[in-house]
Amino acid sequence: MSILDLTIKEIHEALVNKEIKVSDLVKESLERAKNNKDNAFEIILEEEALKKAYELDKLEVEKDNYLFGIPFALKDNFSTKDIETTASSNILNGYIPLFNATVVNKLLDKKAILIGKTTLDELAMGGTGTSGHKGITFNPYDKTHTHLIGGSSSGSAVSVSDAITPFSIGSDTGDSVRKPASNAGLVGFKPTWGRISRFGLFPFAPSLDHVAYFTRSSFDAAILLNTLAGRDEHDSTSSFKEVEDYTHFDEKIKGKTFALIKEINESIKDEVLTNKFNELINKIKEKGGIIKEVNFDTKLLNAIYPSYIVISSSEATSNNANLDGIKFGPNYGGNTYQEVMFNARTNGFSNLIKRRFVIGSYSLMRENQQETFLRAQKVRRLIVNRLNEILEECDFVIALASPSVAPKINESSDKLSETYLIADNYLAMANFGGEPSITIPLGFKDDLPFGVNITSKIFSERKLLSVVSEIEELTGLRNLSTKTYKREDK
Amino acid sequence: MKEVTKEVLIDASNRLLFTMSDSEFNLLLEEFEIIKKQMDLMGHIEGVDDVEPMTFPYEVEVSYLREDSPKEVISKEEALKNAKNVKDGQIKLPKVV
Numbered sequence: 001m002s003i004l005d006l007t008i009k010e011i012h013e014a015l016v017n018k019e020i021k022v023s024d025l026v027k028e029s030l031e032r033a034k035n036n037k038d039n040a041f042e043i044i045l046e047e048e049a050l051k052k053a054y055e056l057d058k059l060e061v062e063k064d065n066y067l068f069g070i071p072f073a074l075k076d077n078f079s080t081k082d083i084e085t086t087a088s089s090n091i092l093n094g095y096i097p098l099f100n101a102t103v104v105n106k107l108l109d110k111k112a113i114l115i116g117k118t119t120l121d122e123l124a125m126g127g128t129g130t131s132g133h134k135g136i137t138f139n140p141y142d143k144t145h146t147h148l149i150g151g152s153s154s155g156s157a158v159s160v161s162d163a164i165t166p167f168s169i170g171s172d173t174g175d176s177v178r179k180p181a182s183n184a185g186l187v188g189f190k191p192t193w194g195r196i197s198r199f200g201l202f203p204f205a206p207s208l209d210h211v212a213y214f215t216r217s218s219f220d221a222a223i224l225l226n227t228l229a230g231r232d233e234h235d236s237t238s239s240f241k242e243v244e245d246y247t248h249f250d251e252k253i254k255g256k257t258f259a260l261i262k263e264i265n266e267s268i269k270d271e272v273l274t275n276k277f278n279e280l281i282n283k284i285k286e287k288g289g290i291i292k293e294v295n296f297d298t299k300l301l302n303a304i305y306p307s308y309i310v311i312s313s314s315e316a317t318s319n320n321a322n323l324d325g326i327k328f329g330p331n332y333g334g335n336t337y338q339e340v341m342f343n344a345r346t347n348g349f350s351n352l353i354k355r356r357f358v359i360g361s362y363s364l365m366r367e368n369q370q371e372t373f374l375r376a377q378k379v380r381r382l383i384v385n386r387l388n389e390i391l392e393e394c395d396f397v398i399a400l401a402s403p404s405v406a407p408k409i410n411e412s413s414d415k416l417s418e419t420y421l422i423a424d425n426y427l428a429m430a431n432f433g434g435e436p437s438i439t440i441p442l443g444f445k446d447d448l449p450f451g452v453n454i455t456s457k458i459f460s461e462r463k464l465l466s467v468v469s470e471i472e473e474l475t476g477l478r479n480l481s482t483k484t485y486k487r488e489d490k
Numbered sequence: 491m492k493e494v495t496k497e498v499l500i501d502a503s504n505r506l507l508f509t510m511s512d513s514e515f516n517l518l519l520e521e522f523e524i525i526k527k528q529m530d531l532m533g534h535i536e537g538v539d540d541v542e543p544m545t546f547p548y549e550v551e552v553s554y555l556r557e558d559s560p561k562e563v564i565s566k567e568e569a570l571k572n573a574k575n576v577k578d579g580q581i582k583l584p585k586v587v
Contacts, residue, residue: 342509346510
């Protein structure tokens, strides 16, 4: 087993014990990135990463810094100074930011090494990993390239599940980290809205956008939160709330209450998944956890997806108004300045993204606003109220993260069924209310992974990660990747 | 609510300064049959219009104003670096008059 197959914590120990040099670690990470066939990278930063690695070889490994020399990948909707950043959209081809996103600076300050920028659904607006300008991103568990990895943080999910890097950064507006985490057998964590600065993250729908990330253990997720959390004067929505030591795991399952939302469970029909979920629930009970079945309200749950699509598409129309082909991005010419913009946007956006924008534009028309945009925001309040009521009575909400393993590419589904409206889209409620929410691997079906999601009250990350760490012991799937799965299989 | 027709969708896309092919508008028109049914689900909730719209995940109160002083200033060259059409230190656009 290669040291690169380990978690951040374990790689750090190997570095401290001089079992490996940073440059050897980074070389292997770069080799794996180059050899990967899943279309995970927009750009691989070989020269820059190696230069940094050789510099770190000369230094003593910082014992109190878990991220020293750790390679990572970054979703290509985070600004990186002097490195092309396109958000997988042709309208940003050639765009080179002048500054780093705050999360990038924080990771580089900790001497983590950026090895590449990853593919996404164009402008992070999608959940399939099929709409980026470099084509479909595939699931590393399926070498036939038949199944999706999901999105929008597709390439970042590949990077961690194929053990190219032990962590990667993504963004989550509806479920864009937590859903691919389920499809890729990963820990996908979205902390509280406001906990991590979004300065330098290309905005899609700022009232819902979160910085989120993939790791292979909850402890690694805590390591990252220790670095990434905190107020940033560049992001007025970042919280002043004190940053805790999230790696201090002192909370246990025993005595905690887990809410099972009846309607979500009933909307999931796959017996392999539900049996595995029920097994986990029994194990939680054996550990002293209290299970409480609650009703949410089917009508509210059915309205999550439409209100999400209306709010996010509407916010996206104004946030992407700066993409005009004038200040940056390809210029397609025109006889008037309006034509310059019109041509840039017509040629630069893919058809899929345009259709999303049109939904937003339609929702914002004066005649429609009351019944679309404003009503969606009212639905949002009712959903958040109900979720918070449940979280007043219970410590956590727990449910399967997805109704199935990774779907096949171009597989169609009934978009009005409860399986689609509820099971496939309920994760967005934690974007509505900003609650911390984490997906961890739960099991496999036909050699494809699936996950379980746990959500808790805003700013309760320490308790959530601490208890999830104990749940990882129950699933037995800590540090899962294609490398470790194959080994166990043999 | 406005009835969804191809003309309405063309108007919606023009407001955002782009167009699509005829077949794309037709596809979107088909998609809207489902989207409208999904949007209708929001109206099925009792008392939905009795609450205030929610614009952020939770109430955030910021009770200070930062000093309005320049900090990280970028140079003119940097500001123009990503523009494709630059002349005499300015972004060049077609004449307005």
